[in-house]
Amino acid sequence: MALSDTWLKGQLNKERDKVTEKADRDGLSARISAKGKITFQTRFRLPGHTDQQRLDLGTYTELTLAQARAQCLKYRAEIQFNNAPRVTRRMEQLAIGGADSLIALFNEWYEKSTALCARKNMATSSAGLKYIYSLRSVSCRLNQSPCTNG
CATH class of the missing domain: 1.20.5 (Single alpha-helices involved in coiled-coils or other helix-helix interfaces)
Known part of the structure; x- marks a missing residue:
């Protein structure tokens, strides 16, 4: 079953015994910590590699479900062009940091x-x-x- 905004709101800040993860679509998932913090992640596999990797996209409330899905699709498109999502994200961060002081x-x-x-x-x-x-x-x-x- 796909993630929904109402389900995420219900799980937010609810304490639990262990870390849980619920998958959405296109490699997007929500990891819920024991204290109830929700973090969006995308799972991906680079061409030529057998191991699965994860990239944290952000936390719920700072990042909406729609924004997380859009970011996930963007990073999946980068994989199609043989670009590593981690490298793409770091380049974006450096571009923001390069703004005028x-x-x-x-x-x-x-x-x-x-x-x-x-x-x-x-x-x-x-x-x-x-x-x-x-x-x-x-x-x-x-x-x-x-x-x-x-």
Whole structure:
């Protein structure tokens, strides 16, 4: 019998004697810990390998059943192209981690704001200079590197 949202809600946070697992379709299953935590997993076998492998997709409530099924199908499609699902997932995680950091975003904003201030002639007033230098000092503290005033 396939997993259902109502069944998952009923099993969530229910203590039990041992870890249980209920299969869905397309290699998706839900593992329920002794404390009642539900984790979605996908089972797969890479071409040329005889051993079955598992990949945790996420926990229930953070990941819905529909989302888990979609992820499972996505990783099964990767296997058809001879790509290992673990490698694909790690590449996705690295792509997210490669996004601009707070420091890079602040520096980009700082450069644009000082250019705007220069065009509006804010830097000639004492208030404008104080504003620009205070922003620069915040940027230097975020970078944790010595800055030159200028």
